[in-house]
Amino acid sequence: MILQMKNMTKLYEENKGVRDFSLEVKKGEFISLLGPSGCGKTTTLNLIGGFIIPDRGHLFINKKEITSLPPEKRPVSTVFQNYALFPHLSVLENIAFGVRYFKKFQKRKALVHAKEFVDLVGLEGYEDVNIGNLSGGQQQRVALARSIATGAEVLLLDEPLSNLDASLRGSLRRELKELQRRTRVTMIFVTHDQGEALSLSDRVVVMDHGRIAQVGRPSEIYDFPKSSYVANFVGKTNKLTDKRGESFFIRPEEIRLKKNEQSPYQIVEKMFLGHQTELTLSEMPGDKNRVDVLLFGKEGRSYEVGDRVDLLLNTDAKLRVGER
Numbered sequence: 160m161i162l163q164m165k166n167m168t169k170l171y172e173e174n175k176g177v178r179d180f181s182l183e184v185k186k187g188e189f190i191s192l193l194g195p196s197g198c199g200k201t202t203t204l205n206l207i208g209g210f211i212i213p214d215r216g217h218l219f220i221n222k223k224e225i226t227s228l229p230p231e232k233r234p235v236s237t238v239f240q241n242y243a244l245f246p247h248l249s250v251l252e253n254i255a256f257g258v259r260y261f262k263k264f265q266k267r268k269a270l271v272h273a274k275e276f277v278d279l280v281g282l283e284g285y286e287d288v289n290i291g292n293l294s295g296g297q298q299q300r301v302a303l304a305r306s307i308a309t310g311a312e313v314l315l316l317d318e319p320l321s322n323l324d325a326s327l328r329g330s331l332r333r334e335l336k337e338l339q340r341r342t343r344v345t346m347i348f349v350t351h352d353q354g355e356a357l358s359l360s361d362r363v364v365v366m367d368h369g370r371i372a373q374v375g376r377p378s379e380i381y382d383f384p385k386s387s388y389v390a391n392f393v394g395k396t397n398k399l400t401d402k403r404g405e406s407f408f409i410r411p412e413e414i415r416l417k418k419n420e421q422s423p424y425q426i427v428e429k430m431f432l433g434h435q436t437e438l439t440l441s442e443m444p445g446d447k448n449r450v451d452v453l454l455f456g457k458e459g460r461s462y463e464v465g466d467r468v469d470l471l472l473n474t475d476a477k478l479r480v481g482e483r
């Protein structure tokens with residue numbers, strides 16, 4: 160275990176902040192902190208980075224207590240959303256700066272060391288280019304290289320992909336995962352994007368109003384959410400009622416449809432996305448309770464807004480909320 164947080168608490172006015180955050184992280188793990196705006200993700204990251212000192216609680220890295228150590232004395236490095244690079248320095252100089260600062264290397268040694276990390280993030284040939292002349296994705300790679308080159312044992316990433324457009328986000332997500340696999344650096348990644356959290360993480364920490372709502376492997380969180388909050392935040396969930404009047408949750412992809420003009424359910428929205436089609440159903444005209452259905456491939460093409468449909472539910476596809 161590399162990182163241990165025990166009941167870490169930092170409260171602002173109106174009891175906002177983070178409360179009793181306890182988590183143990185193994186060396187080389189990729190952990191995502193996931194939750195809506197204001198749930199306490201950045202505060203948690205800042206507690207680990209040392210930018211905030213907790214009201215109470217303890218933080219250990221490699222069994223050594225570092226709760227009150229300043230950021231520069233911690234074996235931790237942060238990759239900020241805005242990258243925080245020096246615009247007037249080159250790629251190599253930016254990376255070498257971190258190395259000199261944290262490893263106390265002489266300039267020449269730092270530049271040689273930095274070169275390895277330019278290569279690691281695939282920026283060979285860009286060593287002398289000024290940061291201002293790089294694309295957002297390339298700047299992100301420099302910021303990652305700079306953090307990894309410091310030799311930090313834990314990397315903190317605060318929504319590092321959020322300033323990039325959708326297609327670049329996808330490719331950098333894959334690169335980040337690959338980089339983590341190669342370097343085995345422990346990463347704590349803040350995001351409000353569930354796709355990002357599920358696809359990248361060894362474990363996901365879902366947060367709600369400053370508290371941990373659930374910690375688990377991505378598939379555990381998705382298939383066995385501890386609460387309706389988690390079920391709704393991670394993936395879409397429908398709440399339906401069975402013949403006995405008992406309500407249950409079901410994921411949109413677990414519902415199939417069959418056309419039936421007598422059915423009370425009507426398709427009110429259709430979103431064709433090529434490989435999949437998202438349909439929204441309403442039970443009665445004007446009903447606010449909507450049912451989301453996700454159909455794959457050609458299946459979605461045969462339905463149009465206005466069609467009346469029966470829902471075909473597989474009973475064992477009901478989501479088991481709070482059963483583990």
Ligand SMILES: Nc1ncnc2c1ncn2[C@@H]1O[C@H](COP(=O)(O)OP(=O)(O)OP(=O)(O)O)[C@@H](O)[C@H]1O
Binds near residue numbers: 172176197198201202
């Ligand atoms: N310096 C501060 N002073 C007062 N309140 C703060 C401060 N920093 C954070 N908070 C409050 O603490 C709560 C948690 O904030 P935090 O920034 O950690 O959330 P977050 O999950 O990272 O949100 P976002 O995704 O919007 O960045 C919020 O209600 C926020 O308003």
